[in-house]
Amino acid sequence: MQVLATDDRGWRSGGGVSLPEVFRSIPVPDGASWWRKLGAFTGPGFLVAVGYMDPGNWATDLAGGSAFGYTLLSVILLSNIMAIILQALCVRLGIATGRDLASACRDAYSKPVAIMLWLLCEIAIVACDLAEVIGTAIGLNLLFGLPLVWGVVLTGADVLLILALQRHGFRRLEAFIIALIAVIALCFLYELIASQPAIGAMLAGFVPRGEVVTNPVMLYIAIGILGATVMPHNLYLHSAAVQTRAFERTPAGKRDAARWATIDSTVALSLALFINAAILILAASAFHTIGRNDVAEIQDAYKLLSPTLGAAAASTLFAVALLASGQNSTITGTLAGQIVMEGFVRIRLAPWLRRLITRGLAIVPAVIAAGLYGEGGTAKLLIASQVVLSLQLPFAIVPLIAFTSDKAKMGDLVSPAWLKALAWAVAAVIIVLNVKLLLDTAGRTGVGA
Template identity: 70%
Template sequence: MPPLAPPPAEIAAPRPSLAESHRSVAVDGGFWRRLAAFSGPGYLVAVGYMDPGNWATDIAGGSAFGYTLLSVILLSNGLAVVLQALAARLGIAAGLDLAQACRAQYPRSVSVALFVLAQGAIVACDLAEVLGTAIGLQLLFGLPLIGGVVLTGLDVFLILALQHRGFRRLEAFVVALMAIIALCFVWELVAARPDMAGILAGLVPQRAVVADPAMLYVAIGIVGATVMPHNLYLHSSIVQTRSFAQTPAGRRDAIALAAIDGTLALTLALFVNAAILILAAAAFHRAGRTDVAEIADAYRLLSPLLGAGAASLVFAVALLASGQNSTVTGTLAGQIVAEGFLDWRLAPWVQRLATRGLAIVPAAVVVAAAGGAGATRLLVLSQVVLSFQLPFAVVPLVQFTGRAGLMRGHQAPRWLGALAWGIAAVLIALNLKLLVDFVT
């Protein structure tokens, strides 16, 4: 990345993204009351860590390799906690989301290139959400995949209706669906009776993850599905929906509260992510069905393999809730990226419908051409695409949060900055290794 420069005066204080919700949630009172008021943004971010793209990669990883890739899920979640804490710190301390900071700090050519990459990441993420919702509708109600894909366009109006009633209502809707997903997987794991010794062994990193190209491909897909670039833009913006004291002490307190909110929310996401892989390992890998990579196949096989008639139904309910939830954050992130990089101020429904359309069109084409098999392959590929684009969001984030002037004295401590640069290096190295494997 080019060296940072002082932002031009005309964009030093840009209009806030999601202006209709900016500083709309009061944060006051004692510690527990302030923490309750600050709880919410982390859960909107955590949605992206349990979206249908995770399902595709976790099912493929669990059925093919058993519990081995649990260590990748655990590592990815740790990386996510650090990076999301930095994103929240940027939004609180600098008063800028990541897109606005890129526009302010980099030359226009670099900013435009980063916008294209960010928009590509959002399209890849939206593909997973659209396809996941469509597959859930097909499994539960028999709706043709292409009909489900088109129907997801109506999600835009659901989001607008919820946000019109206040940002807290939108957060409550997301948390309620997350609770449904978590309860569904608690039931599934009880029915699956996984091997606890295998789970504990899977949490320990193994050399085979890097040495085996097939395993590495799925592992990087898991990283891409877990640490998602659009979530960094999203988190740095939605923490600004909180109306905290605009003083050094107020910002310091808000940074701490945001870190707690994010860590708790991502712990729930870790459970769901791990549960999907554990379920696939216990149900499919243990039965010798190492070829299960399709969500529809997993749905059909769960009940007979587990001997529980409701297993497939519960699985489909959780998938539909996951896809529906993910559309909320995907469309919000699309608006934040467009407003931050380009200062577009379109009507919210126009912006969100355009974001959804960019995902619906390619998803409809793939489903029409290749059916369900193509849809699931596209789900896994979308997560690998996200992983490739991740460094272009992570490097600016780490760079910005280490700058004292931009962060108004709340820059990341040296140890945190060093850890974040290490995370960026690991992500870039994994991506290069995957690229070499593709070429050779």
Template identity: 60%
Template sequence: MPFRPFPSLKHAPSLAEVNGSIRVPKSGWRRFLAFLGPGYLISVGYMDPGNWATDIAAGSQFGYSLLFVILLSNLMAVLLQSLGVRLGIGTGLDLAQACRQSYNRPVNVILWLACELAIIACDVAEVIGTAIALQLLFGIPLLMGTLITICDTFLLLLLINRGFRALEAFVITLLLVIMVCFIIQIVAVQPQFHGILKGFIPSTDIVKNPQMLYVAIGIIGATVMPHNLYLHSSIVQTRAFEPTHKGRRQAIQWATVDSTIALTLALVINAAILILASAAFHQTGHTDVGDITKAYHLLAPILGSDMAATMFAIALLAAGLNSTLTATLAGQIVMEGFLNLRFPPWIRRLITRGLAIIPVIIITLLYGDKGTEQLLLFSQVILSMQLPLAIIPLILFATDQKKMGAFVTPRWMAVLAWAATVLIITLNLKLLSDYL
């Protein structure tokens, strides 16, 4: 994959309608607050309905054993997202723009198609999750709920037209709703503390057991999302930081702190989902709970409270709404960056959502609710398979002195990033060999 230094070609700013739109004070605590926000939009992708499906399957089948995988995938996410921050702020390009200006057209088309497939797979999970939540809370049929999710695209358009801060505030509010809901459920389920601690210790069973490995790779695919790397390198540019060496370096530092804090919250929520599934299902003998709907219906009788199940569904709806906003925004960034094509935002977002809805409708009509749950888990494995095609270009750019100049990634970070990439590729190959 040959590449050349970024040429001095003119290019439209990434997400031009909001690029540099948020003022950054020169000093004080308000400066730090000005950089808070993009990390929470990124963290949304790490706790979407796809995560729920894999975390529930992991907890019910294997207890606390896969908590280590959640921790590991979150650490990889923190590292890789920091490279996206460095690329976006240091060069003024998002990852898609950097690819377009560095690779030849055939390579760009392949990378674009792979990223679009990943975004569609991600959006499939969000459509299914939102539709399931509507069904559980209001009794809306799954097919009707799937069609209702089209309205999510217009919600994103409304929020972004009110300013990027409005979008960030909406996302953070829903994240707080999710967190409160799970605090209530964890208190009700009373998990085993020593079991949780043991779950964070790595075990060779993860590699030896094909079923456990399949779910583990699903967790990695649901956690480290390809489109998040493109998204983060773009939305960090919404801050109007000083375009000087000092201004960019400080912006990289604050934006990295922002994403680290937000991804720590994502780790807590993902771990809470798995802990809830383990304590409520695995420890009570319900080791076959592999889907969200079954988990919802079992929570009330196991915990002896309808409130826990209702909180579960409310959190699921909040996660679905949040995730669809960021996935459709990433779709716009990817298409504009790779192809240099600009559509009205509402058209681009309808395209993304339409491509996700079609397979959900087909699977629902052919196989019913059970088929959509299986599609939800499989979509996360697809995401994991696409990861190297996003990670490798990002690392190549972020570690190249000619491209990054003074903002090149330190050697120790580069070594860790490549180690994470090798681990992901190795796990994918192991999964394919087991199931072929």
């Protein structure tokens, strides 16, 4: 990538603010207690955490748990650690430079490169939205018997909910997201209690095993879990969302803000770890232990949960959590789309128009798959959307690490040597495994054809 620096910090232009209507809109109290300060910075991390528990994660976690028991819990843990590191870099970038990742790319790279990165990111956002459309439609089908096609079409109306939330301020939007995450967590807490997992085997699952690499089928699912965990749009979203806080723009103020915002994202992603692990543990304890190693689709898990666990509410709460997960992810996807368009090319659309464009591009293939192929078609489309996301991931991770490693751009918040080394190692692992996922998927498609 060609870098065209025109000032002493390496930026090509004066920058710009994404989400200007909420920029620095949330006050940070001076001299407040630890809890009040944490409360002021709590929110952006939870917006990001939503992407780590979306329907794409559900599909891979269910497949891993039913096929291999608790073994792949170590992969979920490793993926979450990687996510915590990358989101901490987003916090540093947004607070130190006043730029989100999209506007940073625009201001650091040539216009053709910025346009290319923008188009790739738009494709990834549509692919991500496709997964949320399918997940929401499946949730509506399981809870209310609504046909998948009508469920997909109905998801287009969620723009009204987003507009209503945004009208009341960013804090209300964050509160709504956190409330839905709490619903998901409570549903899975019940599921875990009902499934009565083997505690010893479950804890052993968090210890990495060599067979994850040597068993080709297990490796394929493990790569899928990783590919579904680190979402590229989250990197753009987080670097903008942290700028909604009105912290002091002094070196000391930025360091303090970075510390609190990192705590926020780490706590939120730890909750995402619990939910992802809970899905896999549920599949392991409910299905793998009785020899049902083939439960890979969300609809199959729903049908089997209540009779398997002997708990009437198990299937219903599973569907409620899925619906909350899909709806949560659509909201954050809308924000990410707005940030990306404003940051890369400075095009600002009304939120409802931006939402309708993204959702319309996702609804069309989902309607076709649901209408022609039913449940099997939507399941395949869900997996395909994760592969598309894996293609875009390197184009977000590499610039992020490069920017946060640059002293001229970051000032006091430049990544220390140990963090640089760790971040590049994470990038290398994610890129290699996602490329392998893509190649394996292409190979399987070729065999199937």
